[in-house]
Amino acid sequence: MELLxxxxxxxxxxxxxxxxxxxxxxxxxxxxxxxxxxxxxxxSRHLNKLTNAKIVEYYKVNKYVYYKIREDTLKEHPFIKxxxxxxxxxxxxxxxxxxxxxxxxxSGFSCDDLKEGKICLD
Numbered sequence: 001m002e003l004l005x006x007x008x009x010x011x012x013x014x015x016x017x018x019x020x021x022x023x024x025x026x027x028x029x030x031x032x033x034x035x036x037x038x039x040x041x042x043x044s045r046h047l048n049k050l051t052n053a054k055i056v057e058y059y060k061v062n063k064y065v066y067y068k069i070r071e072d073t074l075k076e077h078p079f080i081k082x083x084x085x086x087x088x089x090x091x092x093x094x095x096x097x098x099x100x101x102x103x104x105x106x107s108g109f110s111c112d113d114l115k116e117g118k119i120c121l122d
Contacts, residue, residue: 006077009053013093014038014046019069020094021101022056023084026068030114035100055080064111
């Protein structure tokens with residue numbers, strides 16, 4: 001795997017925020033949009049960069065696309081795991097994202113509910 005695309009992918013705050021959430025498990029694009037308070041276009045652009053750098057991968061369940069961190073990439077480049085587990089957590093915005101993720105999980109809402117605009121995490 002080429003190192004330069006990985007380093008470039010890790011150089012953006014939104015992409016670090018995405019990885020911060022994905023370290024706790026797979027998430028659908030619509031969940032990332034709501035938790036990070038970003039639009040679909042922005043989310044897709046950042047997820048494409050992370051996918052092209054082979055840091056994340058995706059799979060489809062019905063009409064939803066879920067993303068997860070690629071374990072093989074973490075094994076090949078352990079510094080990525082260190083950044084995700086030890087450094088990102090120190091960013092204030094990432095700490096707030098984790099709070100929003102917990103609120104979302106506790107809400108019991110699903111992707112269908114998110115598409116209907118039934119949840120507010122603020």
